[in-house]
Amino acid sequence: MRGRMGLLHxxxxxxxVEVAAPSHWTLLEVLRYRLGLxxxxxxxxxxxxxxxxxxxxxxxxxxxxxxxxxxxxxxVTTIEGLMPAHVAAGGKGADPVQDAFDRCGALQCGFCxxxxxxxxxxxxxxxxxPSDEDVRAALAGNLCRCTGYTQIYQAVxxxxxxxTGKRPTPRSWESAEPRGSP
Amino acid sequence: xxxxxxxxxxxxxSVGEAIALLAExxxxxxxxxxxxxxxxxLKHELATPELVVSLAAxxxxxxxxxxxxxxxxxxxxxxxxxxxxxxxxRTRAPALAQAASLVAGPQLRTMGTLGGNVLLDTRCQWxxxxxxxxxxxxxxxxxxxxxxxxxxxxxxxxxxxxxDTAPALMTLGATxxxxxxxxxxxxxLDDFWIADGIYNKKLSHAELLTEVRVPPTAAGHxxxxxxxxxxxxxDFPLLGVAVRLDVDASERVQAVDIVVTALAAQPKRLARxxxxxxxxxxxxxxxxRAVEAVASTAAKQCHPLPNIPGDHEWRKAMVPxxxxxTLRAAAGRGGPVHED
Numbered sequence: 095m096r097g098r099m100g101l102l103h104x105x106x107x108x109x110x111v112e113v114a115a116p117s118h119w120t121l122l123e124v125l126r127y128r129l130g131l132x133x134x135x136x137x138x139x140x141x142x143x144x145x146x147x148x149x150x151x152x153x154x155x156x157x158x159x160x161x162x163x164x165x166x167x168x169x170v171t172t173i174e175g176l177m178p179a180h181v182a183a184g185g186k187g188a189d190p191v192q193d194a195f196d197r198c199g200a201l202q203c204g205f206c207x208x209x210x211x212x213x214x215x216x217x218x219x220x221x222x223x224p225s226d227e228d229v230r231a232a233l234a235g236n237l238c239r240c241t242g243y244t245q246i247y248q249a250v251x252x253x254x255x256x257x258t259g260k261r262p263t264p265r266s267w268e269s270a271e272p273r274g275s276p
Numbered sequence: 277x278x279x280x281x282x283x284x285x286x287x288x289x290s291v292g293e294a295i296a297l298l299a300e301x302x303x304x305x306x307x308x309x310x311x312x313x314x315x316x317x318l319k320h321e322l323a324t325p326e327l328v329v330s331l332a333a334x335x336x337x338x339x340x341x342x343x344x345x346x347x348x349x350x351x352x353x354x355x356x357x358x359x360x361x362x363x364x365x366r367t368r369a370p371a372l373a374q375a376a377s378l379v380a381g382p383q384l385r386t387m388g389t390l391g392g393n394v395l396l397d398t399r400c401q402w403x404x405x406x407x408x409x410x411x412x413x414x415x416x417x418x419x420x421x422x423x424x425x426x427x428x429x430x431x432x433x434x435x436x437x438x439x440d441t442a443p444a445l446m447t448l449g450a451t452x453x454x455x456x457x458x459x460x461x462x463x464x465l466d467d468f469w470i471a472d473g474i475y476n477k478k479l480s481h482a483e484l485l486t487e488v489r490v491p492p493t494a495a496g497h498x499x500x501x502x503x504x505x506x507x508x509x510x511d512f513p514l515l516g517v518a519v520r521l522d523v524d525a526s527e528r529v530q531a532v533d534i535v536v537t538a539l540a541a542q543p544k545r546l547a548r549x550x551x552x553x554x555x556x557x558x559x560x561x562x563x564x565r566a567v568e569a570v571a572s573t574a575a576k577q578c579h580p581l582p583n584i585p586g587d588h589e590w591r592k593a594m595v596p597x598x599x600x601x602t603l604r605a606a607a608g609r610g611g612p613v614h615e616d
Contacts, residue, residue, distance in 0.1 A: 096326055097282025118280045118328075120315070139278040140316040141384060142510065153357075153386045159315040160387070161308070163285040164332040213382070234509035235381030 107175025122157035133173035144236035147209035173208035200249035202240035278319040298482040309392035321407040346492030352391025371499030374612035375444035381510040398435035435473030443535035447520035456483035469542035496523040500611030502602035513538040514586040519606040571596035
């Protein structure tokens with residue numbers, strides 16, 4: 095029988111979770127419609143926009159194209175898990191990436207923001223002092239239709255500067271040649 | 277919201293178990309590797325399987341190693357991000373590392389696998405659409421219909437091979453290791469393709485691609501991959517050019533191979549390239565003249581169709597440009613070639 099309900103054993107934001115869902119559901123559907131974790135957004139739902147980005151064993155993946163059944167036994171981090179993880183590690187308040195996004199006003203409608211902050215967090219965990227090119231490359235899979243990305247890059251740069259104790263470097267986009275048309 | 281059609285999911289932990297599941301379920305089962313192409317296709321109802329067999333839990337399919345014979349062996353479930361970042365691949369098969377680095381965007385390369393990219397389904401702007409969209413046109417040759425919207429009166433599907441790694445692997449003389457209920461076989465990639473966009477590969481239903489093998493490359497091996505696409509952060513190729521250019525100790529071209537993709541159902545190897553390049557120095561004025569001659573013959577041999585996005589006349593005009601750039605990149609140990 096197709097689409098049978100089954101019990102999934104997932105590890106979400108450090109918690110072991112047992113949840114019943116149809117076999118063909120994506121991780122995004124389980125997060126949003128079973129667990130109420132609506133921070134992961136359902137945008138294009140086919141892998142173009144990056145709004146559904148979550149971390150799987152610390153690496154950014156698209157939850158809209160991940161079958162929930164296939165992530166059993168692996169660690170899933172959603173945007174709801176960033177601040178608790180930061181606090182559990184001895185930090186105060188929000189994750190530094192979230193804090194930098196807040197202080198830089200790196201959002202308008204906010205729809206893309208969870209995915210972008212998770213892509214940024216994965217980058218900083220992998221490389222605490224990335225170059226501008228690294229930041230652009232790491233965020234290339236997340237579309238934002240409001241901001242024009244400037245404040246988003248600014249926020250990531252601020253998070254890097256604070257984590258490494260450096261002043262923000264001059265912003266590459268302020269002196270860059272106009273980029274080629276798409 | 278795009279829902280998946282209903283199906284069961286199996287997560288075998290060994291190749292043998294996966295093959296048994298596929299053999300038992302028959303054609304109503306599909307294999308999923310990274311899922312980055314299959315899941316959108318299922319959401320568009322390009323297939324409605326009863327069972328989806330995920331290879332995600334099969335550890336033996338992951339890894340990159342060099343065998344005793346010097347061949348590079350890459351497990352089919354190794355992710356594109358891992359292939360792109362691997363020092364072994366970058367030094368021994370630069371065109372492959374470059375091609376993997378240009379597939380889609382970061383999340384999709386973290387999920388997508390080398391095996392999945394090699395076996396990627398063909399693409400066409402008339403097929404990679406929702407069921408509702410396709411139904412409005414009475415469907416097409418590739419699925420559910422009888423009419424081709426690309427070639428007037430066409431009886432053969434011309435959906436385009438869109439896998440970046442395949443042309444790179446072809447220039448490297450790669451072999452696919454396939455395993456099925458009937459046993460194992462080694463399939464040279466050159467002879468793997470069929471000129472049919474509906475199903476373009478010699479791979480039977482219950483066969484799995486387990487490993488991609490790249491024979492040892494010469495000391496003077498150079499390679500590059502060039503990719504034209506609408507948005508450099510994500511898209512499938514509008515044109516892909518893979519170049520192999522081996523030079524001897526005095527920097528003269530010893531061997532050359534160019535394979536172009538995103539034209540029709542299979543990647544296309546350019547003819548008459550060796551006669552223009554072998555024996556000449558891989559730099560300087562003589563090389564530049566040869567590059568122009570190769571670019572010009574490439575333009576004559578490649579015929580982009582209105583099958584994938586991007587005006588096909590423009591894509592045709594871009595063939596010599598991309599061949600030229602990618603050849604120069606290979607000669608100068610550069611690449612990958614793409615627009616900023």
